[in-house]
Amino acid sequence: MSQPVDLVINARWIIPVEPAGVTxxxxxxxxxxxxxxxxxxxxxxxxxxxxxxxxxxxDHVLIPGLVNLHAHCAMTLMRGIADDLPLMRWLQEAIWPAESRHVSSSFVREGTLLAIAEMLRGGITTCNEMYFHPDAAAEAFDLLGMRGIIGLTVLEFPTPYASDADDYLRKGLAARDAWRDHPLIGFSLAPHAPYTVSDANLARIASLAAELDVRVHMHIHETAQEVADSVAQHGVRPLARLAGLNLLGDHFIGVHGVHLNESDIEILHRHGCSIAHCPTSNMKLASGIAPVAPLLASDIRVGLGTDGAASNNRLDLFQEMRHASLLAKVSTLDATVVPAHSALRMATLDGAKALGLDARIGSIEVGKEADLCAVAFDSLETRPCFDPASHLVHVAGREHVSHVWVAGEIRVDKGNAVLQLNDTELLGFAGLWQTKFSN
Incomplete structure (x- = not known):
């Protein structure tokens, strides 16, 4: 006798990610x-x-839903606002002044809605988010039905959102309490970077992370100048400083990790940390190329992130898979590193492991939640197809995504988003904020 189920998906190919290398x-x-x-x-x-x-x-390949291991969703409303600048000038001359004028709960909610719609259309089903007003971000993830881990940002200096580190934590933890039982939404502690948070508050965050059993999500070693400034101010490189403050562990997700030496990689390995690799943003800001091949050789988890649309300027993990693979090859002069199956694993199961969600998502396995993405290989530019994994990384783009499910619920059907808001409403948010920024 046949068993009743809600859905059966018949696909030409399925790449489950686990077991590795299987099609x-x-x-x-x-x-x-x-x-x-x-x-x-x-x-x-x-x-x-x-x-x-x-x-x-x-004519499709079915894969796990993609996991964006680092994003600033609301910054989608600042897409392209300040191009062709290095990181610190980009922050100090453009981003931080714009945020001081415009960031609000509605800015975060509407920018996050726009970002979620973009990500879902591109096969991303989980996002590790870091920005202000986490309660507004949670509203957006809830409304559009996307899985999100929302970072509780901590800084020392005031912004329109909070006045000091105590205020950031108080407001962030209140948002976590309000949403803590949501099936798709979780939270992390997100001190912005070693250079924007004091030793005392980093130690406090380490204690809170252990007490609450949450991830710590933080920019680290993004530029050479950041590392040099840490040595001058603290006498050690940033990761050594964080290790001394008991902040590192298998709960720690370091974002970027561009400027890592052998001692830094040994610290990451010893503590079981993860790295969120954002290759496109690192290229665009001229920060450098992260040493992905040495990280993987040291058994360090590396997931993929888009960063924000203000510094990328796309929320596109197909692009990140391709760039991660190609940069690893050209930087090592070794064509064998980060092959297609490895790049896909970075964009799925390794990101899920970094978030502590690998028992639920990240691969197509019996018992896991049905976060799934179908990619069509039925167009001229995708033919012929000898190796679907290679096609995913080196041929296909997010425009080839045909279907997306989150926990078994359809979010994209035959290329059309199935969301609580339509495109007209979402485009209205974009137009409104463009007008505000222009005035």
Missing amino acids: LNHHAVAVRSGRIVGILPQNDARTRYDARRTINLP
Whole structure:
């Protein structure tokens, strides 16, 4: 007797990510109550399951939903506001002044909605977010049905959101309390960077992270100047300083990690830390190329992030997979490093592991939640296809995403977003804020 399920997806190829390097041909995924209950040949699925809905994807590859390990979603409203500047000039001359004039709860909510819609269309089902007004960001993730880990930003200096580190933490923890039981939303502690948070507050955040059992999400070693300034001010490189403050561990996600030497990599390995690699942003800001090959050789988890649309200027993990693979090859002069399956794993399961979500998402396995993405290889530019994993990284783009599910719920259907807000409303937010920035 056939088993009732909510959904059966028949795909030409399935790349489950775990086991590593596997591509399944003409297989199906069965979903019940938001979880994967079967992965099996299509002929077997037809006899085993009685599906309320069946989706046939004859020229598609089905992969886990992509995990964006670092983003500033609301900054989508500042896309392209200050191009062709290095990081500190970009921050000090453009971004921080603009934020001081415009950041508000509505800015964060509407910018985050715009970002989520962009990400879902590009196959991203989980985002590790860092910005102000985490309560407004949570509202956006809830409304559009995307999985989010929302960072509680901490700085020493005042912004329109908070006056000092105590105020940032108080407001952030209140937002966490309000949303803590949401099935798709979690929280992290997000001190901005070693150069913007004091020793005392970093030590306090370390204690809070242990007490609350949450991730710590922080920019580190992004520029050579940051490292030099730390040595001059503290006598040690930033990671050594953080280790001395008990901030590091398998809960720690270091963003960028561009300027890492052997001792830094040893510290990351010893503490079990993760790195969020943002290759496009690092290139655009001329920060450098992260040493991804040595990190992977040291068994350090490396996930992929877009950074914000103000410094990228896309929220596009297909682009990040391609750039991560190519930069690793050209920087080492080794064409074998970061092959396609590895780049896909960085964009899925490794990001999920960094967030502590790998028991729930990041691969297509029975028992996991059905965060899934289908990519169509039925157009001229995707033919012929000899290796679907290679195609994902080196041929396809987010425009080839046809279907997206979050916990079994459809979010993109045949390329069309299925969201609580339509494009007209989302474009209205973008136009409104463009006008405000222009005045």
